[in-house]
Amino acid sequence: MREDQSLFTNSRIILSNVGKQPVTNVFVDYGIKNETILTINPGEKISLSPPGGSNLNLVKIVADNGINITSGYRTPIKIPGMMGS
Structure with a gap:
């Protein structure tokens, strides 16, 4: 996720294992x-x-196990009154 602010960009990557085996x-x-x-x-x-x-x-x-992901950062929807809006 990428969130552009007026003075900086806040970005993070969230990895989740939703499977039944360790990744x-x-x-x-x-x-x-x-x-x-x-x-x-x-x-x-x-x-x-x-x-x-x-x-x-x-x-x-x-x-391992063939996991290969390339993804763009998503930008959250701007909501009036919220930081960065």
């Missing part, structure tokens, strides 16, 4: 840097913040 060797590629998570257990949710200078257009996630 192992999760590699998150932010563009200029990357991060490895050894295991995400069933039902577990992890929130990550991309390091400064990261490409905030796409994130690539690869894990």
Whole structure:
């Protein structure tokens, strides 16, 4: 998720394991840097913040068992009165 504010951009990646088996060797590629998570257990949710200078257009996630995801950051809907609106 990418949320542009007037002075900064707040971005985060949320990884959820909705399966029944652990997801192992999760590699998150932010563009200029990357991060490895050894295991995400069933039902577990992890929130990550991309390091400064990261490409905030796409994130690539690869894990064991053929998981390969490339996704763009979503922008939340602006609601009057909320921060960033």
